[in-house]
Amino acid sequence: DPDWYTDYSTGTAVPDYSNPYDGESLEENSQYFTARYTDADFSLGSLEVKAFYNHIEKRSLMTELSSVNTFVYTSDNQTVLYGDRAGATASVNSALDFLTEGSNVTWGVDYTFDRTTQETIGGADVIAPMTQNQIAGFAQAEIPVIDRFRLQAGARFDQFFLSVDDFTRPESQTNLLASRGLSVATIGAVDVTGGDFSYNQWTFNIGGVFDVTEDMQAYGNFSQGYALADVGAFTRRAGANTTAELCSISGISGVCTGSGTTSFADISPEPQLVNTYEIGLRGDWDRFRANLSAYFSTSDKGTTFDASTNSISQQKERLWGVEFNGEANVLDWMSVGTVLGYSEGQYDTDDDGEFDSYLPNNRIPTTFKGLLYSNMNFEHDITARAEVEFFSGRSRDIDNKIDGAVLLNAAVAKTFENNGRLSLGIRNILDTDYINPTATATRGINVAGLGRTIALSYQVKF
Template identity: 40%
Template sequence: MTFARLLLGIAPGALCVAGPLAAQEAEEPFALGEIVIEALRTGATESAIPGTVQVIEAEQIEAQAQSGKTLPTIISDLVPGLAPANGTIGGASQTLRGRTTQILIDGIARTSELRGFDRELAMIDPASIARIEVVKGSTARYGNGATGGIINIVTNKADTDTTQTTVSTNLSFQEADSDTFSYGGSFSHERRVGELGLRIELSNEYNGLSFDGSGDRIPADPLLGQGDDQDSTRSAIGFAADWTRGAHEFEFRLDAYAFEQDIDFFSDYDTSPVSVGENPYTGEPVSDEGRTAKLTYRNAEFALGELEVSAFATDIERRSAFTEPSVVNSQYYADGAGSTEQDPDSQSELFTTTYGLDATVRSPADWIGAEATLTWGLDIGRDEVEQQLLDGTDVIAPMVQDSLAAFAQLDVPLGERWEISTGLRAERFWLSVSDFTRPDSVFLSGTTAVALPAVDVIGGDFEYDAVVGNIGAVFHATPTVDLYGGFSQGFSIPDVGAFTRRAAAENPFLAGQTVSYADIGPDAQIVNTWQLGTRYNNAAWRVDVSAYYSTSDEGTVFDSSTNTITQQKERIWGAEATADYKIREDWSLGTNIAFVEGEYDDDQDGSIDSWLPNSRIPSTYTARLYTTKNFDNGLILSGEAVYASGRDKSDYPELDDTTTINASGSYPLGAGRVTLGVTNLFDTYQFNPTASSVRENPDIIVAEEGRRISLDYTVSF
């Protein structure tokens, strides 16, 4: 199906919904309330935004988590345009509109864009989330990284007038083996003491083994070093406090978590799908530890408008899995110069520390028009990144990056029908790359192992800068219909650490070679996105339909066959639609569908001539159909079908489609509520398209988990 045909298919449906406008304009809108989208920093609500925005409320997240889903799966199922979750603790290939996603927690990134393992979503306790804001399309509101969009996770704070304790316990299992038992619990308490609000959160969970729909065990490291949540424990603690007096408000949040996965056997990548091998695992456990603190001050009566200042710091330590030499791990670190034996300490650990200070002012712009607002400010940041083997040997160049940005966003209502939005962000980076020696390594070709001498990488001090803008408009055609469109830009500096880790001399077999970071470092990538859409909202329907087109001259592609990263021209296009319908007050039905496709300049001759790899677009089409029914006795029943098309393009392995049926029911029991959920209800044997897209030559097929049954009990008092 082509993009044009998809739009032709969506358009009649949108027109059918919009057709009875004259009869329905007087009806009350879908009662969800006006939510300020914090990810935009402007104080704008969804109806005033000239782009595709989605808000996932805590109730939706809670219901999905209690039915047995992980947070990456919850978000991918609910957000059209986000690639299906890959089933591991890493976010490899889980792109948004075919591009990178900036994951924020309360408006801050937990790890540096200079080098990351993409584990943010897997490390967050769903019980701590108040809502999730998804802003699609290239954007620079928070600086480097959001070429496909922003996912901003807003955490809970104490309610305004309630003292409450919530306790939740859960258990899940698969029929295949008793070792699949997973269990955990969470606790939260919040209260108000005068003008002070306090909230404490604790959680702990253990995850057992996982089996596919045919009853075979899924390996604990199916994606070569990513690890997953099998045989793992995760603990988290969070503390939030807020204090308000008059126009002044302070908020403080402190989070800490620890994750560890024990792997018992190496994975066998010679089988299809990947299976549990026979060799006992000899490395250290996969681990992830993080600490984050943020302090925010707001002044609603600041001389220039509304002031918000935030200071934050994060400290993250991440260890990947140890991997044996294999057909997909064809280059590994050597146990000494000239040796072809693997270094037993060649398991990497990533250390990232970030600091930041953000200042935002929302000033009245009455000199332009009534109710016009100018949002402006400064962002200051610092990233410190190292990646080392267990013995302390650097595997990337240690680096420090400082950044300074200024931004301004103008929002102007024109009468009662039009809202215009435009803005600029200018950012400069100062990147200091230390000299380092890329360790001795080995290249494995079939059964032949060739020693590759160490390479000296010369660092230096470098500067990047970017000036990006956006402009858009919303037309309130009727009280129930909004038309929106706009142009926006985002930028990123692609994984600088990965470029130094893969540093190669002109003659890789000759000892004593030197390369300069100035010759191998990536260019800053600017992405341009155009999008058009319409929103429809009345008493029964809530609909959003959009189409987009994005381009970049410095797109980034990873080739797993050569272990190299290249940059070249690319373009991506797609369309998305969501529709929610209230059949009755107690019965709802909904769907979301998405299409995405893209091409790039494979041979770098200036002409875009090849499909983007599956690792960028693992499924061309995705869709979800759901229904929820509330009964008078308190019973709630839900069911859904989730579809991913996979992808079949020349020069790439074919990725199969998947259809997963999930069901859940909850019922009041005692002072709380019990929930029974089943994922993959029919125990379908199928392959995960996103996980199977990560390695394409040779391709690795990863099986999807089979049926899992979950039981949850939650009580608040």
């Protein structure tokens, strides 16, 4: 429940003490339910059925027109997101000993229902209400080829049915038209025609693990993933996703009159299919454990947000990275470890088939990141953890460079005989002033990271 609006003119977002906040508070009221049933004596193998239902209700803060919030609704700029999601998965693990001893396949079906709406406090829709049904079938097999080599392979087919309701995007204001001599422009409401859409995709994976020694394995795999962009965001800016749309669709008060109509079919981006290749080595030598892997991902239709056009650009892209984690038991009661990661990526900005630019910061906010930690076990079921967390930021875009930081964190916990656990954690112990790389990359302006944060929790398992 903030007292003030935000001032973005100082280079870092800070409270604007001259501008009292007059909107409703930030609020989330969500429920999550899951159920799981297993039957090891099922006739076809080992059966597992999982079901879930989630109800999500999130009220955002009121925002004002600024250098960051460049698009606001004229009459009511505070919204509530509603989501209802339910689904079930049935899977069976069946033996395939007729191939080789120890072979098995996990197969089954998925169903997911998803209904999403977003409204102003006054009840006006700001995105197209949409309902999606997803049905999938899958199979994943593991086959010991020889004593030292195991093969995994799988396939999945997803069928999506998307129903988008008609709605009217409310009248809005923007400050992005200085080139037209307008400091603040009112852009007209837009009627968005929905419709019914369907799309589907096969995805595959294959990989193997080879026992180099009794303590170390080499592995490699190829996998595919299927992802959809935030289609609701495009209806929220319907008629204003590009400056060209402002006059042709929305209309600018005192400047031009648009058609006032558009269709979801002209707004939504295409789904993205990602191919990922990974190789690695891992081992467990009693008091020391380690894993080193490298990956490379490609996509013909990326989902990179282009801030200059307020839209998704869908061109070829590729990402690569290296990850390492290792842990050693230096004493019977203490272990030390590290997690290190590097990632980078490029994309084809002019759609000519050549990779010509690095991906923007909103896709990769920090190039290097890592963690050094120590876990300690004491008498009376007391444990402690100390961490040094660090990240490099990113400097590929000189005009939007993100700085790195080093943070110190710690936690202590006590486990009781009733399976209760009391935990106390402190993040950023030294109250280091730093820039949150992910929020800064997403917003396009420096957003300060959290200062010293203390969390106390009590958990019981029964």
